[in-house]
Amino acid sequence: MTRPIAFLLALALLCGCASTPKITSDYDDSADFARYRTFAFFDKLGTDEADYESLVSQTLKTAARRELEARGYAYSEVNPDVRLNFNGRLREKTEVSSAAPPPVYYGYRGRAYSGAYGYGSEVDTFTEGTVIVDMVDMQTNKLVWEGVARGRVTEESRERRAEVLDAAVKEIFAEYPFRAGGS
Numbered sequence: 667m668t669r670p671i672a673f674l675l676a677l678a679l680l681c682g683c684a685s686t687p688k689i690t691s692d693y694d695d696s697a698d699f700a701r702y703r704t705f706a707f708f709d710k711l712g713t714d715e716a717d718y719e720s721l722v723s724q725t726l727k728t729a730a731r732r733e734l735e736a737r738g739y740a741y742s743e744v745n746p747d748v749r750l751n752f753n754g755r756l757r758e759k760t761e762v763s764s765a766a767p768p769p770v771y772y773g774y775r776g777r778a779y780s781g782a783y784g785y786g787s788e789v790d791t792f793t794e795g796t797v798i799v800d801m802v803d804m805q806t807n808k809l810v811w812e813g814v815a816r817g818r819v820t821e822e823s824r825e826r827r828a829e830v831l832d833a834a835v836k837e838i839f840a841e842y843p844f845r846a847g848g849s
Contacts, residue, residue, distance in 0.1 A: 699846025
């Protein structure tokens with residue numbers, strides 16, 4: 667029960683990313699993407715709560731469906747070529763950066779003095795949120811494509827959850843290099 671709650675919190679917080687999330691994707695170069703024409707979603711998504719479909723899942727499904735249909739794929743629950751799943755995670759990160767030592771100046775009569783204060787290290791602790799879209803070939807039951815959005819999380823735009831998730835899915839699918847039937 668804590669995994670779905672933590673995931674929903676990660677997604678809600680990802681909505682408040684201070685900057686555009688970093689998008690990455692990868693695919694199985696041995697997969698025959700030209701034969702894929704239909705898609706559906708797994709019955710139980712990684713973003714679902716208990717035994718019901720979450721609002722996050724609904725938002726992700728709507729956005730992914732729009733992106734795939736724009737690429738010529740047809741939605742079909744009956745023997746789809748591929749199925750999609752969504753996952754996410756929330757991770758606390760710490761970055762330490764060292765400041766360069768201040769310059770030393772030599773003044774009158776060779777006396778040294780420092781030109782700056784604040785020498786030391788800077789510690790930045792933040793939350794990183796990740797949303798993952800997986801595409802699985804239903805004939806082989808293997809992952810054939812994965813898109814990932816990863817970004818620094820803030821709390822400033824939680825109420826824009828659906829809008830931000832929709833934009834993240836659009837950016838993820840901008841990395842998807844195929845069209846239905848290889849066209």
